[in-house]
Amino acid sequence: xxxxxxxxxxxxxxxxxxxxxxxxxxxxxxxxxxxxxxxxxxxxxxxxxxxxxxxxxxxxxxxxxxxxxxxxxxxxxxxxxxxxxxxxxxxxxxxxxxxxxxxxxxxxxxxxxxxxxxxxxxxxxxxxxxxxxxxxxxxxxxxxxxxxxxxxxxxxxxxxxxxxxxxxxxxxxxxxxxxxxxxxxxxxxxxxxxxxxxxxxxxxxxxxxxxxxxxxxxxxxxxxxxxxxxxxxxxxxxxxxxxxxxxxxxxxxxxxxxxxxxxxxxxxxxxxxxxxxxxxxxxxxxxxxxxxxxxxxxxxxxxx
Numbered sequence: 001x002x003x004x005x006x007x008x009x010x011x012x013x014x015x016x017x018x019x020x021x022x023x024x025x026x027x028x029x030x031x032x033x034x035x036x037x038x039x040x041x042x043x044x045x046x047x048x049x050x051x052x053x054x055x056x057x058x059x060x061x062x063x064x065x066x067x068x069x070x071x072x073x074x075x076x077x078x079x080x081x082x083x084x085x086x087x088x089x090x091x092x093x094x095x096x097x098x099x100x101x102x103x104x105x106x107x108x109x110x111x112x113x114x115x116x117x118x119x120x121x122x123x124x125x126x127x128x129x130x131x132x133x134x135x136x137x138x139x140x141x142x143x144x145x146x147x148x149x150x151x152x153x154x155x156x157x158x159x160x161x162x163x164x165x166x167x168x169x170x171x172x173x174x175x176x177x178x179x180x181x182x183x184x185x186x187x188x189x190x191x192x193x194x195x196x197x198x199x200x201x202x203x204x205x206x207x208x209x210x211x212x213x214x215x216x217x218x219x220x221x222x223x224x225x226x227x228x229x230x231x232x233x234x235x236x237x238x239x240x241x242x243x244x245x246x247x248x249x250x251x252x253x254x255x256x257x258x259x260x261x262x263x264x265x266x267x268x269x270x271x272x273x274x275x276x277x278x279x280x281x282x283x284x285x286x287x288x289x290x291x292x293x294x295x296x297x298x299x300x301x302x303x304x
Contacts, residue, residue: 028057039109042187069201136244234263
């Protein structure tokens with residue numbers, strides 16, 4: 001697995017607005033789907049979704065940003081409210097692209113961003129697909145070993161290949177032998193970018209108030225959230241506890257759950273074929289009929 005998808009259909013550009021520069025890749029046509037990557041060291045949008053972009057782009061306009069703090073996007077995330085800062089920036093990106101409403105697919109840190117977007121601006125989110133999202137029950141127990149590994153990456157002796165290798169192979173996925181060394185090296189090099197070192201994008205909350213703000217299970221808006229939601233989780237996730245799926249389903253009004261056996265934290269990569277089929281079906285079910293009809297008309301015109 002390389003850091004970036006090799007699909008010739010993907011194009012990339014920098015989108016600037018306010019004080020942000022967001023590196024955005026895209027493919028396909030139709031109703032927009034925003035793919036938000038996880039928060040692991042060296043993560044990027046293209047690397048996170050390398051196995052999913054082509055499949056989803058057959059049916060949707062797929063948007064793949066590097067979230068702020070990662071990849072080629074500008075650095076710096078507000079420590080007092082990181083999920084809110086991420087959500088504001090992604091909503092700002094949609095404004096800049098003149099996109100009023102999207103499906104959002106979010107992995108881990110990106111899942112927390114997606115959920116915060118739906119809570120803050122529900123009229124902008126058509127549906128959610130959340131893979132092992134962060135921010136569920138996080139103040140109701142000790143962090144997992146995997147999350148501690150993630151949060152400690154930039155502390156102590158600082159970043160190292162071995163720390164990243166251990167996190168990816170022992171905590172991120174169920175079968176670490178499936179992760180190639182070149183992926184680890186690519187992510188390591190991205191993780192030691194001087195701008196990232198100066199302002200790591202994922203850190204421990206700097207206050208109890210900040211920690212509580214990052215726990216969605218304490219947010220009263222979660223019970224009122226009507227956004228159609230699909231939660232997928234690997235039952236062997238060592239980063240975010242799979243019990244979070246039960247919390248979301250019991251709290252949210254319109255939440256389906258699918259658990260993947262012998263799968264870790266990276267469902268969309270470890271179980272790509274099943275994930276793509278499940279996600280495509282769910283998103284198509286919740287795509288406005290007018291958008292489907294318009295896309296069909298465009299396709300018919302291109303054939304005639």
